[in-house]
Amino acid sequence: MEVVVLPRQGGKTTKLLAFAAERFAxxxxxxxxxxxxxxxxxxxxxxxxPQPITWDAFVHARYVGRGIKSFAIDDVDLCIQSMTRFDIVGVTLSGNPDGVREFSPAPAPAPAPESESELTPPDDYLLAPAAGVCTGCGRSTYSRDEVGQACGMTQPGGDTCVGMFVDATEFARMKLLGAIAEAQIRGDNP
Known part of the structure; x- marks a missing residue:
């Protein structure tokens, strides 16, 4: 895996397009x-x-194509941040450091968390189904307490999401009903 780290507007995407073209990623x-x-x-x-896909489609394996062998992720920091309303303060990558092509200056250190619970997710965090989904940006929450609350997540363009978290099961049911209605309007037999 090759990693390119540059400031915003520093040419990361241009390099990523070159990687993708070399590897048909x-x-x-x-x-x-x-x-x-x-x-x-x-x-x-x-x-x-190939035509680019969204992080959401990637995470939920909603892509098709014969011969898919690799992916190149643009602005992985924004992709990962879209999954939570909390700040991502660091990441690690495994691999050969020679794969890192360029570095940006180190950002200022993030403030320490206010409590130990902010550092430690529950043991079943990765196995638990989402409790809710934002009606604006589609972000999932695993906290039942957030269902019915405003999302407020800063989006990649800098705007704040104005969506609300709704029950994930109800959200999925409504999307399915919407897809069936669209198919019926088109004359398909769902």
Whole structure:
């Protein structure tokens, strides 16, 4: 895995497009708008790269294609941050440090957490199903206490999400009913 670390507007995406073109890798973007922007750039440059997908589609394996062998993730920090309303203060990567192409200056250290519980997720955190889903940005929450609350997550463009967390099961049921209604309108037999 190759890692490129540069400041915003420093050419990371240009390098990522080159990686993707060399390897015919699917590009994963933090948002649908960003995936559309990259697709336009790919077409403008005439690159042989599959159409980019969103982080949400990647995480939930909602992509299709014969011969998918690799992915290149654009703005992985924004992708990961979209999964929680709490600050991500650091990450680790396994691999050969020679894969890191460029470094940005180290950011200022993050403030220490206010309590030990902020550091330690519950033991079943990764196995638990989502309790709720934001109606605005689609982010999941694993806390029942957040269902019915405003999301307030800062989005990649800098705007604040105005969606509300709703029960995940109810959200899935409503999406299914919506998909059935759309199919009936089109004349498909769901």
């Amino acid at each position: 699917y590009i994963v973007c933090p948002t649908k708008a960003r995936a559309s922007q990259l697709w336009e750039e790919i077409q403008r440059q005439g690159l042989d790269v």
